[in-house]
Amino acid sequence: MNFRIIKPFSTHNLVLGCMVIFFILGIQTLKAQVSKREKLMGELEDIKKSSNFNSKDTLYIHKLINLSYEYRFHNLDSLITLSKQSLELSKKAIYINGEISSYHAIGGYYSDKGKIDQAISYFTKAYNLAKKHQNHFLKVRTLNDLAKEYGYKGDYALSLKWYLAAIEIAEQNNFKNSVSIINDNIAHLYLEQKDYNQAMVFFKKSKAIHEEIGNPVYMAETLSNIASTYADMNELDYAMYNINSSISVFEKERILEWLAFSYEIKGKIYLKKNKNTWALYWYKQSELLHKEIEDDRGKVDLLNGMTEAYLNLKKDSIAEVYALNAFNLSKKIGLRSGIKNSAFQLFEIHKNKNEFEKSLWYHELYQVTYESLTLTGNEKALNMLKTKMEYDQQKQQLIIDNEKALAKQKIYIYVFIVILFIFSIIVFIIHRNQQEQKKLNLELRNKKADLEEKQAYLNELNQTKNKLFSIIGHDLRGPIGAFQGLLKLFKEGEMSKDEFLNFVPKLKVDIDTISFTLNNLLSWGQTQMNGSITKQTVTNLDSIVEENMSLLSEIAEAKSITLINRIEPNCQIWSDPNQIDIIIRNLLSNALKFTPNNGQIIIGAIQKIKTCEIYVKDNGMGMSEEVIGKLFKKDSNHTTYGTNHEKGTGLGLSLCKEMVEKNNGKIWVHSAVGKGSSFYFTIPRIHKQYKESA
Incomplete structure (x- = not known):
């Protein structure tokens, strides 16, 4: 809320002159705003008259939304009608930004009507949609308005939470103007707690941003808020200077709602100076503008200011009319700060009239409302932010001091x-x-x-x-x-x-x-x-087996052991024939050694895709797990006497393992005590190219 400094007027004629000037300015301002709306309506009509007009045209929807925003503070019925129309068209056109902006405009309608819960509902819809589609600018705008609504409800802690979330996104995306607006709004939370110094910290941050941006209207808005704060701090000269600066911009740009606000602040400054007649003069200028706009929250502050001025002039009956208007309007829009202020003034009025019962009722209402607006949670949240700001300031000062020290x-x-x-x-x-x-x-x-x-x-x-x-x-x-x-x-x-x-x-x-x-x-x-x-070549496995069976046949006949050869006649492998000969001879010799009289030994081969799996099976003594674990070890000297006390060197199986592995194969055994043993080893089969060369 802002003010403007001018020299005080001393004559009645000057006052009348100012009123005439104001009336002319008001008409010019209203005409400017009407012409802007008329321009948008004309553009919409031109689009509709075009031969290829489609109501799903995003340009048409965009201008429709802009027109709805122009009616805010002027004609809320037109605002809601146009917003609902743009929402419906945006959904049909799948125009997400249009849908978000339409929800936002509808939220503004319910906010101005004092239906805070409904406003929060629509602002939340707009925020969720903007968040889903990662539209950071609209996220910031909707979060800011959500925060304001919670502030109107008196939930300053939650309001602060949303403001901080909005300012974080705005800073990350370099939305400087949005950052300044949010700083202004956070400052208002501190004003509600009467923490004017902390509020001024945020206003000055906002002012610094506007100086960088260079937009005179944005600067005037912040200066008007600074002026209001200076007035509350009784820094009236500073307040008057800032409000006069703001008024000059708003009159030039013909921004009616901010001009009404600035006139109201100027009235507040005169009220603080105890110049009640001048205060009423500026209040009435603001009152005239409020007849042309729909800003009930701003009007509540105006009515309370006029009530105080009339009370100071001992015109309690007129003061009571304004106080009741402020009270009823505050109840209508759910503005608890307005209820608090008007209730206190009605308490004073009825106390002056010795109507103590009514006076007490309004005082109790004032007390309850005041306490609800200064809940511990709210104070705690604001104090936390205040502490953070102080810490940031100390940190910045420390950086400056360090830079000076480093320079030295x-x-x-x-x-x-x-x-x-x-x-x-x-x-x-x-x-x-x-x-x-x-x-x-x-x-x-x-x-x-x-x-x-x-x-x-x-x-x-x-x-x-x-x-x-x-x-x-x-x-x-x-x-x-x-x-x-x-x-x-x-x-x-x-x-x-x-x-x-x-x-x-x-x-x-x-x-x-x-x-x-x-x-x-x-x-x-x-x-x-x-x-x-190892010299690998094409080896006929059957011939090696037959030779060894013939060589060992005498030992087999001596023990009446049957030797069975199940290897196919043309089974060829890729190996060193001398080493395969040693492997077969050792495995057959071992089988003969540990197979009792009248036993049976079978040697055969299973031909697979890449290997040939050769086995030697007997039905002899078999072996325990402990013995099997020692069989193939390189340094093992393990030897066992056969069924007829035959003795070996303990080298055979170790030698077999080495030679099998030299021929790219593997060897293993399955055995059980009393059930015989089966030795297996694999050797690569002959490849196609080797067959051709052979």
């Missing part, structure tokens, strides 16, 4: 930079030395690792040598020694020829065992000493 300490900064440069050189030298040291340490670690690797290799070779000597010493020396003993006995004549011939079958078995063991030893020794090279 530039020389220290330069010295520090020089020291830092020298320190950087030292750090660089130290870092370079550390890198050299790390490089040397890395070389030492690599050499140490090489030595450890070579030592491990030598240890492994030594273990291989020891194992070979152990096998030769225990598993080969025994049978050879027995053979030597028999030959000695036969040579020396202590054994007859027939007796010697009786030992020949046993000797043959021993010799075959020695030969088999030696072959395994040679193959294993080569793999351990990296001497065995």
Whole structure:
């Protein structure tokens, strides 16, 4: 609310002259506003008359909305009619911004009618739609109006919440004018709490923004609010200066509603100066304008001001008329601040008339309304913001002080930079030395690792040598020694020829065992000493199996074991034939060793897409889980006596595993004690290109 400073008039003729001037200005202002509405109506008619007119045309809807806004404060019935029409058209045209603005205009209608809950409902619809479609400008506008409505209800805490949300979005999107408007509105919350200093903080922030924008109308609106605040603070010269500045702009631009407000503030300034006649003069100028506009909230403040002026002039009967008008109008639009002020004045009027019962009733009403407007929650919310503002101000001051201190300490900064440069050189030298040291340490670690690797290799070779000597010493020396003993006995004549011939079958078995063991030893020794090279080629699996079954048939016949070959005649694999020969021989030999008399051994192959899965199954002794866990370990010396006390070296399965893996396969076993064992291994099948080359 704003004021304007002029020299006080001293004659009645001057007053009459001012009234004539005001009347002329009022007519000019009204004509200007009417002409603007007429211009919009003319543009709408031109659009409707065009040959390709469509009511869903967004330009037509937009102008319709603008026309509805022009009727606010002038003809609320036209406002609601046009707003509903634009809403309906916007929905049909799926014109979202038009729908939002229409809801907003309808909310303004209900706000001016004092139907706050309905106004909140429509402003909320507008906000939700703007939020959904990310229209930040309309979000700010609708949030600002929502906050105002909660302020009218006296819920300053919730009002402040929405103002802060709106100002955050406005600042993020650089909506400077919106920021200034919201600052003005937050200031009004503090005015309701009579915290004029804090209100002035927000008004001055708004003023600074307007100085940057350079729009005289926006500046005049804020100056009028500043003038009203100065009047409440009894800074009347400042108040008069600011309101006169505002009035000059509003008269020039012919903005009727703000001009009425400014005249009312100027009346308030004279009222504060106890110049009640001049106060009434400006109040009446505002009253004349209110006959041309529909602004009930502004009119309530005017009526209360006129009531106070008449009370000061001891014209209680006239004061009572204005006070009752203010009271009834406040009740009609639900303006609790207006009810509070008019109730207090009616309390004073009836007290002067010794009508104590009515006086008490109005005083109680005043007290209840006052307390509801100053709830602890409201005060707390405003105090929190006040604290935040003080903190921001202190923070800004601290930044300024720091900048001054830094300006004085530039020389220290330069010295520090020089020291830092020298320190950087030292750090660089130290870092370079550390890198050299790390490089040397890395070389030492690599050499140490090489030595450890070579030592491990030598240890492994030594273990291989020891194992070979152990096998030769225990598993080969025994049978050879027995053979030597028999030959000695036969040579020396202590054994007859027939007796010697009786030992020949046993000797043959021993010799075959020695030969088999030696072959395994040679193959294993080569793999351990990296001497065995895998040479893969097309291999006929069936022929290898037949050869080994023939080789071991004598052992099978001795135990009456049936050997069954289920491998297809043309089963070809991609492998090293010598290594496959060793694998098959070891698996068949093991099966013969652990299969009892009259048993059965089956060898077969399952040909899959990429591999051939070969199996050797027996119905012999079987193995426990513990024994299975030791079978394929490289360093395992595990050996078990067969059903006829046959003894092995413990190398066979370890050798099989290595050779299967060298041929890109896998080996595993399924077994159970007393139910026999099944050994499986996979070998890649022959590829198409290998078949063609073969």
